[in-house]
Amino acid sequence: MKNQLLKYGALVTVVMALLSGCSSTGTDTTDTASAGTSVPSSQVSTGSVSTEGVTATTLGTDTAVPRVFYFEFDRAVLNAESTAALRLHAEWLRDNPVNVRLEGHADERGTREYNMALGERRANAVRDFLISEGVNGNLLEVISYGEESPASLDSNETAWALNRRVEMK
């Protein structure tokens, strides 16, 4: 019973607050004291997120083989270490066709949407290499996170180098 009262109390408060956010309409401002302007409402309400889980994949390559590949600033070229590791992943994937998610990332420098595009370009470089090694492209999903999901939250060269990456999942 107490809960019920609280519930309705909270709801009533919300409704009242919503109502109080609505403005009265008024006439235009003039240079007299009698006419008035009504300020417009600035009501803001909160939306809700429905999160769907993303299906996990089971990449079975030896765990000693790197699954994160690093890049230079504003570049999407794979280095020798990355291509060596990707050849091993490709070999495994040719025999075990599972879905793989390639998440592209950028460091915090530069603009956010440009970095989204850059993260995608990096993940595409990994995808294209795997395809060239005989992996079925339909298994590979590219998602860019740009600079929104850094591996390191620091703001220096070491952190930036760690954040310019593609993660294979």
Next chain:
Amino acid sequence: MRKTGFLLSLCVFMTCWLPSAFAEFTIEITQGVDNPTRIAISPMTLGGRALPEDISNIVSADLDRSGLFNSIPRQNMLSFPARENDVYLRDWRVLGAEYLVVGDVTDHGGSYKVTFSLMEVAGGRKLFTKAVDGKAAQLRDIAHHISDQVYETITGIPGAFSTRIAYVSAIPKNGKMSFRLMVSDADGARERLLLASDEPIMSPAWSPDAKELVYVSFETGRPAIFRQNLATAAREQLTNFRGLNGAPSWSPDGRKLALVLSKDGNPELYTLDLATRKFTRVTTHFAIDTEPNWTPDGKSLVFTSDRGGAPQIYKLTIASGQVERLTFAGSYNARPRLAPDGRTLVMVHRDKGDFHIASQDLVTGDLRVLTQTYLDESPTVAPNGAMLIYATKQGSKGVLAAVSLDAGVKFLLPATVGDVREPAWSPK
């Protein structure tokens, strides 16, 4: 079930009325004009009784924040007139006040009416008397409306104090970032939560009527563009393509979005007709094309492209498909936004190492670096074209800062919870 209902309503209640992190906020003005105008705002009370919000203090803070005014502290005032007839000009002349604002508040059963006058002190001349009304919850709106009237009468430029800012804040949660889409008044007060998610939220942009936002949310595990009504919280997913779904920008007539999709292989600009839901691809280039922003006439888009080898800003005329490069100075120019005059382009600019906000006059081609802070990004221009807000870093924390378009006035917005980024100034 009942308990869930209770918890849900409590949750809605709490998220809507988050205690403002900006409570007791102060704005630190780091640079102002050399000779700001001295103005006094006499306290506005309900016949001597204090109102729930101190209107005069809000007006003073608004005008001070423009950098063009220096308001006289209340404790220095010799009298507190509410009406023109109560004003003794010598009380204000001795304080060096050039202008004086007085206001009389009356209670009309749950709503307030403020009758306010602006006076020029030296000549003893009244410049106007106006009235504004609103509910108790709108006292801040009333104050900002008074600020707008005073600012416009003295400077000749419309005020932008009644506007709002949308932005994203990122807060560490269990070793990961948690994201919030927020809206506050332009002074940082009345912060409200629009959306909370454990996945990234990006790129908020306003509808021209300032009633809706579009933004990118990763809540489905992939980036998608959503629109959301501010008053009702109703939201709708607009895109669900493979690859990038990003950088939405609302057309000036409200009918279209410009956005970025990479469904055809690489990032290209598209327009989306909101009525017919038709997507039209407007760029064709193997390079990155992103961050579109409409020109005020709605006929062209300015955007970022690395088609020249590094990010630079280009202009696309939509009807003809003609593309023209706009920026040539600096090694990195991106995320263009046009000021309301359509002539001043602001952007993220890097010349030697650091990222700053720069403006470029599209007629003369002159480029000017406006900021000297660290990792500056996401400039957004006020609807009156006087100032821009941008995101920068203080230490490892993301904060918002402002600079006037002539670079004469600079200030930091009050600190809040988490990393604050991607401000978007409402168009009205």
